[in-house]
Amino acid sequence: MKLQTPVVIVNFKTYLESTGKKAVELAKSAERASKETGVCIVVVPQFVDIARIAEVVEIPVFAQHIDPIKPGNSTGHILAEAVKEAGAVGILINHAERQLKLSEIEANIAIARGNGLISCVCANNPITSAGVAALQPDIVSFEPPELIGTGIAVSKAQPQVVTNTVNLVRKVNTAVTILCGAGVSQAEDVSVALKLGTQGVLVASGIVKAKDPYSILRAFADASKQ
Numbered sequence: 001m002k003l004q005t006p007v008v009i010v011n012f013k014t015y016l017e018s019t020g021k022k023a024v025e026l027a028k029s030a031e032r033a034s035k036e037t038g039v040c041i042v043v044v045p046q047f048v049d050i051a052r053i054a055e056v057v058e059i060p061v062f063a064q065h066i067d068p069i070k071p072g073n074s075t076g077h078i079l080a081e082a083v084k085e086a087g088a089v090g091i092l093i094n095h096a097e098r099q100l101k102l103s104e105i106e107a108n109i110a111i112a113r114g115n116g117l118i119s120c121v122c123a124n125n126p127i128t129s130a131g132v133a134a135l136q137p138d139i140v141s142f143e144p145p146e147l148i149g150t151g152i153a154v155s156k157a158q159p160q161v162v163t164n165t166v167n168l169v170r171k172v173n174t175a176v177t178i179l180c181g182a183g184v185s186q187a188e189d190v191s192v193a194l195k196l197g198t199q200g201v202l203v204a205s206g207i208v209k210a211k212d213p214y215s216i217l218r219a220f221a222d223a224s225k226q
Contacts, residue, residue: 006199008039024052051086094121159196180193188223
């Protein structure tokens with residue numbers, strides 16, 4: 001499976017605003033915005049909410065993480081086969097809040113590929129982005145950790161770094177989808193990111209904690225089409 005671009009990936013994290021019944025409602029809002037605009041919107045809920053969300057929406061659902069394990073005796077770990085069975089079609093790998101060793105990133109990309117799951121690898125700088133792109137994931141998302149949750153969008157704060165990241169990644173992988181994230185909170189942040197050469201954004205609190213998440217989702221989707 002390959003995602004249509006541009007794409008907006010919404011990481012629900014562990015906010016109360018995106019937990020349980022509220023997670024389902026947020027996913028439905030994302031689906032509504034996606035269907036109205038034709039823009040691909042992906043939701044990334046907590047593990048316990050994947051199944052209930054996948055049952056009621058048609059947009060892609062990702063898991064926030066998997067562990068590089070095989071089925072068996074790994075109590076407390078996250079199995080790729082389990083999140084796929086729950087309805088996930090992709091996974092986040094190496095988010096700034098759940099960082100992995102390079103060997104684990106490589107293993108998780110391979111596990112995702114073997115299970116038909118889309119792999120979205122997060123990276124904190126241009127060199128690392130290029131490094132993980134060489135491992136052939138489906139998506140690379142550049143996210144400077146110092147801007148995550150600040151409301152200061154990477155596309156505005158570090159435009160040259162975003163452009164450099166795109167150029168470095170393209171030198172090693174011409175097929176990978178490139179996103180940027182951190183601080184994305186306004187529609188303009190999305191349109192600027194696309195102008196810098198990315199194919200979408202990874203966003204969290206800018207949507208999850210908004211007073212009217214649907215309006216922000218719709219604005220992001222509209223900005224993606226410009």
